[in-house]
Amino acid sequence: MSTLAAAHRRCALLLAPLHPHDQRQLLAALPAEDGAVVRVLLDELRALNLPLDALSAQALQGDAAVSAGQLPGTPALDWNGLAERSSPAWAARALACVQGAEREFCLAALEPAQREAIGPLLSHTPELPPALAQSLRRHLLSPAEAH
Numbered sequence: 001m002s003t004l005a006a007a008h009r010r011c012a013l014l015l016a017p018l019h020p021h022d023q024r025q026l027l028a029a030l031p032a033e034d035g036a037v038v039r040v041l042l043d044e045l046r047a048l049n050l051p052l053d054a055l056s057a058q059a060l061q062g063d064a065a066v067s068a069g070q071l072p073g074t075p076a077l078d079w080n081g082l083a084e085r086s087s088p089a090w091a092a093r094a095l096a097c098v099q100g101a102e103r104e105f106c107l108a109a110l111e112p113a114q115r116e117a118i119g120p121l122l123s124h125t126p127e128l129p130p131a132l133a134q135s136l137r138r139h140l141l142s143p144a145e146a147h
Helices: 003-015 020-029 032-048 057-061 079-085 088-095 100-109 112-122 130-140
Strands: none
Touching: 003 020, 003 032, 020 032, 079 088, 079 100, 079 112, 088 100, 088 112, 100 112
16 A cells, blocks of 8 residues: 555544544645545445444554455454354354454344344353464454454
8 A cells, every 4th residue: 555545544534533524624624636535535434334433543553555444343254144154152252353343343244133142142252362362363354454
C-alpha cells in the first residue's frame, strides 16, 4: 500500500467516529482529490455498520495493507458457514480465539438461531492457551486480523 493510500485510510478512520458536520468541515479542508478518496472510504465504513469501538487504534497504527472491508472486527471468515458445518460447541471454540469488539461483531454476523446456540457456550468455553489461540487466528482470520 502506498504511503498516500495509507494516509487516506487513516484519515477515514479518524473521521468516522466524528459528527457528520465535523466530518464535512474537515473534508472541506482537504485538497479536492484527497477529499474524494476519503469520502469513498468513509462511505465504505458506514456501510459496514461497525460499532465505533471496532475502529481501533490498531487500524491506525498498522502499516499493513488493509481495505475498509478488512478492518478490525470485520469477519474474513464466513462465521455462518462455519456454524452450519460444525457443532455450536466447535463454533464457540473458534470464536474463543477472537476477543472484545471483534468477537461481538462476529457473533452479530451469525444468523439469530446460530447466535442463540453459540453465544451461551462462549462463557463455558475454556480460555485457549495463547499459542493455540494464535494458531487458530492465523487459520480462521485474514492476515491483517490475525495479529
